Amino acid sequence: TTRGKLFGTLSDPANLAIQLPALSATLPFLLLIMVTLRLPLTNPSPVFGLAVVFVVLLLGMAKIFSLDLLSAVGLGSTLALEYTWHLGHFNPDHATLPLAWYIGFAALFTIFPFLFHREFATRTTPWATAALAAPLHFFLVYDVMRTAYPIGMLGLVPAVFAVPSLVGLIVLLKRTPPESPALSAQLALFGGAALFFITLIFPIQFDRQWITLGWALEGAALCWLFHRVPHPGLRLVGTALLVVAFARLALNPAVLSYHARSATPIFNWYLYTYGIVAICLFVAARLLAPPRNLVLGRNTQPLLYTLGALLAFLLLNIEIADYFSRPGMAGLTFQFSGNFARDMSYSIAWALFALLLLIIGIHQTVRPVRYASLGLLSVTILKLFLHDLSQLDQLYRIAAFVVVAIIAIFASFLYQRFLGLSQKQSQ
Template sequence: MDIFLLIIIVIIGFIYLSGRISNLEEQLRVFRSQEDLRDLEGKTRPQVVKESSPVVPQESAIPEKMPVYTQQAPRFFSSANTPKTEGSPAQIQQTNDSQLEFKLGSKLATGVGAVAVIVGMGFFLQYAIENNLINESARVILGFIVGAVLMGVGEFARQKYPQYGPVLSGTGLGVWYLSLYAAFNLYHFVTQPVAFVGMIFVTACGIALALRYNSLPLAVFAQLGGFLTPFMLSGGSNSPHTLFGYIAILDIGVLVVARWKSWKLLSVESFIGTALVYALWFSQYYTSAQYAVAQGYATLFFAIFLLVSLVHFFVRHEQTDESDFALLVINSALYYGASYAILNPLFHDWMGLFTVAFALLYFSLALIIKEQSESGSKLRLFLWSIGIILLIIAVPIQFEKYWITIAWAALGFALAALDFKLNSRTVRFFSYAVFVLTFFRVIIFDSMFLVSPTPDGLVWANTRMFTFYFVFIFLSGAIALLWHRRDDLEDDEKTTALPLLMFADYAATLWVLSAQIHDFHKEFWYPILWSVCAAAGGFVSLYVQSKFLRVAVYLTFIASAIHLLVFESDLDPKLYTPIFNERAFAFFAVILAIAGFAWALRKYKEVLEDDERQIVIPVSFLAANFLTLWMISREVIDIFKTANIRNMALSVVWTFYAIILLGAGIIRKSSVARLSAIFLLGIVVFKVFLFDTSNLDTFYRFVSFITLGVILLLTGYLYNRFKDRITEFIRGE
């Protein structure tokens, strides 16, 4: 009874779907006919002449096969889809009433009648069984006769009533399905193979009638009955060859239909039915001993629907749409998922090669497509995309640990190189995506675990650094390729994607090398590493004119300076060596890097934006001099243990540094240097007059004041001696 109710529901869905598709077909006919009318009017419109000499169009001007629209309204203006009518409200209401009457009198009546026939047959069988009116064989034969009569009437009616005939034929098919089900499952007249053959025959008749009537709903109904057959005729045994052979016949029929008809709904229905049948069998009966059977039929079904999704383009030369793309993706995903579930437990080491071979299939299909139309380009890029995704998946399946990162980086570079030939935004997008995966794997996995040095003690030749070397080479190579072809990139790629790749390369370098220092070196190497990387990144950012990368460089220099001041200023007195110590080395490296970058900023300042020229260049100069003065001051403090000598030495050193800075400002025509020198002299004056006077002995006061006085007098002399030049510098700046 459940199957009986299911068939009733299917019939109702068939009728509803038939009406919807018929409406769409009628609307399409209206549209095309209106286009033909407009074209015909444009070709046959008579020329405008004077009234005194009217010209009658000659018969030759009228096409021989021109339809005569004055005698009878064409079929596409039937009341089923009457176009909008202009007129009085009463006329419009009359038209609407006629349309409603037609729908109630034809479509609704036909649909309800078809359902009533099926229900009546079911009740007839029930009544015949309960009262033994006719024997079992007669019931089945009578069902076949009624079905044949309905299909015969449908064939006769379709010529005059094209929407009525397919419904009757579909009803007859339903009666045949029900009769076969009763013959096998209720009365056991036929064996399962015979019932299968009968169901195949009924389905084939349905598809043939659908092609004859050009009726997609009838084809959908027939195919649905075909896929319900395994459930209606199931004997509870595991017979994969019989089951999948039958399903393959149905799918091949869909492939044949796709050659002649653009019935994509039929393809989707068959794909869903095949996937459900296969999934149910796999969940109930599959064992590892049946891997060859399961994989073989999965491959067969995949190949059939791959051809179905491509036949419209290659054979019918139709444009591919979302349904074709969806079928390509879902078919590939389900096949790969089934293959992984079947093969991975048995042949894990070969799964990576299997995935690569699967990707090569799509690459081959993409290369076959030579058509330069928009549809061909989309399909080609879609096939490339599926192949690339499969390659990305193949990497973690085939490799382990750091080899995954290296393989992804190599794939990203290969895609960037492939773009030289294809010039495809899609290919570049996948290259970006692969490098994003690579970046996060480097940051999260490959650099966070302690990696011991190699047996010979080479800490910079361990697996982490081995991975980083390859990632850096491939990522830098891809950036160079894309930069070389930057004119071919889209605007968003120039402003976002390419700078982000540069930042990823820069950030990964900082992160991995910092992890090396954390594991194997002292902390004073942190600011040295950061400042050197920042200087290198700064030169690159100026060359490629990337503000995004320069901002990362500025932040790195700030981090280096803060680390120096907070963590590297103090040294262990027991291990202290004047000047030649870790602190001086770290400060000197950072100062040199900042000074070199400040020089590059001044040299290529036309690349900078206004805010950078006004802020970053002066701040870089001040930072380098501040760190230099800080380092010298810390050395003075650690060298001189006596407070009087230490304070006096600081005053003297600051004063001499100020005069050197002032001289450099005059020579280099730098107002920032000159003003910095004056500000530093002010600090020295404040220190000498307020602090040194109260805390130093008389001799040290004498030295501080004399030194300060001489320097200030020299400063005043220089400003007076070179007054004109300094004024000229100021005006020039």
């Protein structure tokens, strides 16, 4: 027998067998929504109580007749009713009862497939409904807590929501046979739901650089989870979070004004923010080594390594600029003239960074990294001759030239040794 489609043609009997129960299941909820819109229901218990009866009937039919779609229809219909009442009648002064209903509905849909695990072990739709129940109810619960219970620790709300998803993930790992074809999707759904709530903790509870740090750490965690649960969605979301974290630090000028310049150089918030995100990019690139490196058909490992290196180079320049800035400045600015020590710090740091790239490129035999190091070293030498030396006294010119020359000579020595070894190996 062929499996019907909800949005297929009505002329197909298989589609009709799915569409008719699904459409019929929505009718009682539509009536409840109409009642909610027409009557001043300050107490949602009458309509929500009837909704519970309808939901239990739908879930029972889903189990008895193997109509998995009914659980999803029940969740969607219940959410429509809840949001209709909440947006039209919710009063923060009477928040306890609606909060209990919202949590109860979310718990009902989440627990349902676990109660009949044997029947649903090889299916996907009931587990998708269970995994999505909490995220789709989150706004309702969060809005109640935000307006009625302003505790100042709203980050606890997504933290608490993450617990059932994590527990569900553990239960599935223990009870679902490893050979089950639906296990990967089930784990990805509950793992994704848990990480969704963990992601929300940072923007809700924290601000500024902590949001970026949270997303970078989660992106690396998703790439690690992809090793345990090889679902492509985990890899895609993890990579996207890391790219967003990079963009927030590298392409957002406002980040340099998050905090006034402190009296502590180097060991400051720039170091841990940019440093941790760069490490997350490198770790994720390592985790997504072949054959796990393709995201949407693209090789993401070089991208992550490149973004990590760019962020490390940006951190190097930020620390130099911060070191030579006055304490208490509202924002950080980059200046490349007027201060001999600062100008030479940039040049020497760039040369050392280029040397480090060259060593990595030689050790890992990665040609683009070697070319990048030579390009950066060339830019450093041009800066030294065209900018730095023209503004220095005779003694300082000699000292600056000697330092950069030593680095350049050492780099050329390494490159010649590498070319010699490569030629011997090719012969």
